[in-house]
Amino acid sequence: MMSLRAKVSGVIAILAASMLSVAISAPASAQTNPLGYGSAQEEDSAADKPESQRAIEAATAEDEDLPALTKADVDAWLDGLMPYALREADIVGAVVTVVKDSEILTSRGFGYSNLESKTPVEGDDTIFRPGSISKLFTWIAVMQLVERGEIDLDKDINTYLDFEITDAFGKPITMRHLMTHTPGFQEQFKNLLMADPALYLPLEDILKSTPPPARIFPPGETPAYSNYGTSLAGYIVQRLSGESFEEYVERHILEPLGMTLSTFRQPLPAQFEPYMSKGYNSASEGEAQHYELVSGVPAGALAASGEDMGRFMIALLDRDPALMKPETWRQFYETIYQLTPPLNAMALGIWQLNKGDLRIYGHGGDTNFFHSDLNVLPDRNVGIYVSVNSTGHEGAGGTLRFAVTTSFEERYFPETITPVGPRLATAKDHGALVAGIYESSRTVATNFAAILRILGQQKISMNEDNDLVFSLFGAPTVWREVEPYVWRHVDGYERLAAVVNEKEELEYVTFEPISPIIHLTPAPWHRSSALWLPLVAGAIGVLLLTLVFWPVRAAVRWRYKAAFPHRGSEATAFRLVRIGAVLVFVFIAAWVYILLTLLADVAGLGDAFVAQLRIAQFTQIFLYAAMAITLWNAFIVWQSRQSVFAKVWSSLLSIAVLIIVLFAAFNGLLSLDANF
Incomplete structure (x- = not known):
């Protein structure tokens, strides 16, 4: 599952970390x-x-x-890369597995699985958490039932459920929508991860006790990566098979592949505990964290050793008949849901991750502490799996796993690098159309977490050469238009594309490698960070100055023994408006606390967090009170003989509170919805 730290950007830019590989090892493109x-x-x-x-x-x-793709060369390359990379990224341990020609070429451990005991990571038997790579097992389970005629990819999923997903936009959700991340659900955080086994619920109970997330897009039209959608698919497998999801995967995928050190069961069964790596925030912090309990088991609960993931990659490459028939495998890989040609797209659950002329399928995955990437190269019969057990310095674990897979592919397969074509004559006009502020389709719209949408907006601009400039991981990258409405990263293989309608109006933008699962849509004016963040900063400044100068003015009057200049309603308004400013800051402080709690520990977002959320939601009363007070104060001041400055300032106070109210309204902070 994608970690919350990765989600906050809104664009999930962490998925595009591959170009950072040049900072870790010299790419083959330099050869x-x-x-x-x-x-x-x-x-x-x-x-x-x-x-x-x-x-x-x-x-x-x-x-x-070209280096030869042999065990000796891969091991030497990893020995030169991984210890340095782990140290620089502040990561405790990692595992890397490479397969070739239906065999495990190498499976290597680096660093520690337990920092306190200095237990080294072993490539053959140390267990890591692959996160959302678990979804590939879910989609194979679904396709097995499709093969048996028990699931129709285009039938309303309510056909298979014992509770109802209400139709929206006049369309039902199908299994194909779930597999392509296009059911239209907004993001959901509540009970996503848990730390306390006593709070853990089976899949059926968690789905029935938590209302479905709101539908914000018509089914089949907009990809918005969805853990909830995958959980629904896994529950359908459970219902139709008559086995728990965990049992089904064991019997029909893990056991046929000989994956003996792998399980979806939670809490972790005792027989796996001696092999399980601890999870960490960072090596420098050094404190082992809890075993993460994933409520949506099919979306991210897998625990597996490096060699077992090697066996899984071999099955993907060989289209193993023990799992599915050749025709089912063909359907799995070759049913491409192409919304934005020519960019990489979604197959039935597995992503296209082509780099240059190198054809790749795969999936990434994150929990709070583990970060993983899996790529299979069907034309080369090669696969690579990387997993790290720490988030690392400023989220470096998320970038490192992609950097390793990309460096591997650039080292051994030069077709990953193709020359950037000439800039098109339309670059200026098309660039001007695309430049702007964008928000991610993987987002929240109906509750307080909608605030993350505006905080995670991304800016696309245009430089003097008419190329686009788009920041990835805090570093600006340049993109050149090489086809109409298609741009190429000038220092990499990634492409960015814009989709326009018949009126030449921009509908959305997306870029590789997130193009299969996320669109970026232009932020409307009422949610544009370019407009609202400066306005909010100015409003807070006005309110803060009002409070700061309250005691300052009192001290000056005391020093010079001056009388308080106001009487009656003017005096009351003077004091109340400052109390109103305090109420606004109480409202802001409550929501800052909620957001910090949200970001600090996804595993804490259960009933206790809901109680805190209700308190924050209650503070909107303070905001309404402050609005009424500042309006009354402005009325009193303008009716009085006070100075022009006092009258203007009273108006500014009313405007400042109004800005906070509107910002809160447009971004979910006035919502009473606790289903987040």
Whole structure:
């Protein structure tokens, strides 16, 4: 499951970390390729040479220009990369597994699975938490039932449920929508992760005790990555099979593949505990954290060893008949839900992650403490899995796992890097259309967590060369238009695309590698951070100055023995308006506390958090009171003989409170909904 720290950006920019690999190890793109692989000129000249000469030149090129994908070379590369990377990222331990030609080429552990006891990570038997990579097991389980005729991908899912998902937008949700993350659900945080086993509920109980998240998009139209949708799919597997989801996966996926050190069961069964890595915030903090209990088991509860994940990758590459028939595998991989050509898209649950001309399928995954990435390269019969057991310095664990898989692919497969084409003549006009403020389709709209939508907005701008500039991980990256409404990252392989309607109006933007699961939509004016954050900052400044100068003015009067200048209603209004400012800050402080709690520990978002949330929701009464007070104060001041400055300031106070009220209203802070 995606960690909350990753969600806050709204765009899930953590999914695009691959370009940071150059900061960790030298990419293969820096190596020369004198034979010019892939050029028509080279192919024509090579055709005139004797076969023996071509074979010698190919072998020489492989030896001299490209590292050989062997256990010895991969191990040497990892030994040079991983210890340094873990140290720089402040991560306790990691596992890397590489498969090739239906065999585990290498499975290596680095760092520690238990920092206190200095227990090293072992590639063969140390268990990590792959997070949302668990979803691939869920989708295979679904396809097994599709193969048996028990699930129709295009039938209303209410057909298979014993509770109802109410229709919205005039359309029901289908299993195909769940598998492509297009059911239209908003994000949901409540009981996403738990720390206390006493609070843990089985899948059926958690789904029936928690109302479904609101539907904010029509089904099938907008990808919005959904843990809840995957949980629904897993529950359907459970109901139709007559087995618990955990039992079904054991019998029909784990056991056939020989994944003996893997389980979806929670809490972790005793036989796996000796092999389980601890999870950490960081190596420098050094404190082992709790075993995370994932309420939506099908969405992210897997625990698995590196070698077991290698066996799973082999099954994906071999299209293992022990799991599904060839036709079902073909449907799984080749049913592409392409909303934004030519960008990578979603298949039936598995993502296209193509890099340059290299075809890749895969999935990423995060819990609070574990961060993982899995890529399989079907044309090369190669796969790589990376998992780290710490969030690391400023979330470095999330970027490291993608950097390792990308560096691996750049090292051994030069087709990941293709030249950036020339800039189009339309770059200026199209860039001007795209430049703006955007929010993520994976978002919240109907409760207090909607505040994360505006806090996570992203800006796309245009430079003097008419290229787009879009920040990833705090660093600006440049994108050149290479096809109409398609831009290419000039220092990488990622593409960004905009979709416009018949009137040439912008509908959305997305970019690789998040294009299969998230769209960026232009932020409307009433939620634009460019407008509201400066307004809110100014409003807080006005209120704060009012409070600061209250005791200052009193001290000056005391020092010079001056009388208080107001009488009657003017005096009452003077004092009440400052109390009103205090009430506004009480409201703000309550919500800051709620948001800090939300971000600090996803595992704490249960009933106790709801009680705190209700208190914060109650403080909106203070906001309404402050609004009434400042309006009355402005009326009194303007009716009096006070100075022009006093009259203007009284108006500014009313406007400041109004800005806070509108900001809160537009961003969910006045909602009484506790289903978050």
